[in-house]
Amino acid sequence: MKALLCHHHGPAEDLALAELPDPAPGPGEVVVAVSAAALNFFDTLIIRxxxxxxxxxxxxxCAECAGTIAAIGxxxxxxxxxxxxxxxxxxGAAREKVVVPAQALVRVPDQLDDAQAAGLFVTYGTAMHGLIQRARLKAGETLAILGASGGAGLAAVEIGALLGGHVIACASSGEKLALAREHGAHEMIDYAAEDLRASLKRLTEGRGIDVLYDPVGGELAEAALRSMAWEGRYLVVGFAGGEIPKIPLNLLLLKGCDLRGVFWGEFVRREPAAHRRNMERLLDWAAGGHIRAHVHARIPVERWIEAYALIGERKAKGKVVLTF
Structure with missing residues (x-):
């Protein structure tokens, strides 16, 4: 079988395609014939x-994949x-066949193709955990999302709108904001053209943001934190902007707000029952057409460098998926 392999830490150009023997399932396991494996921002980090x-x-x-069951243990x-x-x-999912614990599988609704299904776990799972368990977002609360056109941001836009939040999409171009609007955002801020803090203040009539979903970090973080409402919840999701910001802690005191980490992978490990409930709810939404699971690009695994570039250069609007 074909597999994309990392033999040493380095850029995507250092990865290599190899032929490996087909795997066999052990007790409690299945082998999945992979047709699509989704990339996330952390894939640019793990190889380095x-x-x-x-x-x-x-x-x-690749942390997530979709395909068909090829063998059962x-x-x-x-x-x-x-x-x-x-x-x-x-x-480990960027290969033609992978061994998966049976308890980790979910059935793919007919309404989703494999590329869409492959991208449901990390971005949508993180948004579900962040907005439900960590933020406890209530209907009618204001939710601002940084990087709202990327895979993580679009998932939060959709989930936030489904939970009844008033969603403010924040992104770096009108084209990206138009995509966020298509996915359920109510208000738009182009932070490449307008001041983020002033715009958030204007859109909330000076009250501030109840929940801030931040998969970007970097220079936007402090302006966003200064825009929080009293008892607001700032969700630290990731650092796609490349820089881990240094937060002035006095702002938490003055705002009476919280910084809350969103570590979805650890949540899955520690609270599997809650994770399962989130995924069942998510798949119900997907089957009902309430989630679009937008795929920016479906790229054959042989062109993995191109796929990584879309993620690393923040050009992706939605998910980037390697296909087999």
Whole structure:
């Protein structure tokens, strides 16, 4: 089988395609024939050794995938060969066949193709956990989202709107904001053309933001924090802007607001039942057409460098998916 491998830390150009033997499932496991493996921003970090997870070499990137069940291990019940499934692995999905614990599988609704299903876990799972468990977003509250046109941002736009939030999409161009509006955003801020803090103050009539969803970090963070409402919740999701900001803690005191970390992978490990409930709710929304799971690009695995560039240069509007 074909696999994209990282043999040492470095840029995407250092990855290599290789032929490996087909895997066999152990007890409680299945083999999934992968048709689509989704990239996330942390995939640009894990191959450089700059992510909290550091797999042993050689490893495959991509944390999530979709395809069909190709083999079933001893003791696995409730699944059959040929069923369409998706799974979150943490890493290792960028290969034609992967071994997955049966308990990690979810069925793919007919309304979603494999590229859409492959991108549901990390971005939508993170948005679900962030907005439900961490922010406890209430209907009618104001939710501002930085980087609202990327995979993480669009997921938060959709989930926030479905939960009844008043969604303010913040992005760096009119084209990106138009995409966020298509996915349910109510208000728009182009922070490349207008001052973020002043715009958030204007759109909230001076009251401030109840929940801020930030997968970007960098220079936008302090302006966003200064825009929080009393008892607002600032969700720290990631640092796609490249820089981890240094937050003036006096702002938390003056605003009476919270900084809350959103570490979805650890949430899955520590609270599997809550994660399962989130995913069941998410898949119900997907089956009902309430979630669009926008795919920016479907790129054959042989062109992985192109796919990584879209993520690393922040050009992706939605998910970037490697196909097999």
């Amino acid at each position: 050794g700059r992510y909290q997870t550091r797999p042993a070499f050689p490893f495959s990137p 001893e003791g696995v019940t409730g699944w059959r060969i040929g069923e369409r499934v998706a799974a979150w692995l943490g890493y």
